[in-house]
Amino acid sequence: MEEQQLAAARERLLQLRKEVLLEVNESLAAAKELGQDGVADIGDMSANTYHRDVLLNLNEVQRQKIRDIDAALERVGLGKYGICLRCEEQIEPRRMQVRPFSRYCIDCKTEIEKFGE
Numbered sequence: 001m002e003e004q005q006l007a008a009a010r011e012r013l014l015q016l017r018k019e020v021l022l023e024v025n026e027s028l029a030a031a032k033e034l035g036q037d038g039v040a041d042i043g044d045m046s047a048n049t050y051h052r053d054v055l056l057n058l059n060e061v062q063r064q065k066i067r068d069i070d071a072a073l074e075r076v077g078l079g080k081y082g083i084c085l086r087c088e089e090q091i092e093p094r095r096m097q098v099r100p101f102s103r104y105c106i107d108c109k110t111e112i113e114k115f116g117e
């Protein structure tokens with residue numbers, strides 16, 4: 001990948017990271033409002049629990065995304081960005097555009113999903 005593309009990818013990853021962190025903060029604030037301290041009104045309990053679970057799950061997804069983004073940023077630094085971790089071939093540029101923190105090419109990703117890493 002060329003220097004210019006790498007710089008653009010890095011920029012995009014940092015921006016994505018910022019956006020996810022912002023989302024995380026918003027979810028945390030929302031979870032707090034839903035009464036995480038356990039003093040929720042009994043009548044509202046089930047609805048609150050449901051919403052809180054959704055928020056917590058969302059956070060887990062977001063946490064994973066941050067990890068993926070950080071790993072991608074590290075690979076930019078190592079000059080290995082856009083290279084599949086499994087077969088070490090270049091990942092399809094279109095895939096990197098849609099999901100700039102992709103670790104695997106589509107073929108490997110498909111196999112990993114079928115057979116595990």
Ligand SMILES: [Zn+2]
Pocket residue numbers: 084085086087088089104105106107108109
């Ligand atoms: Zn691969």
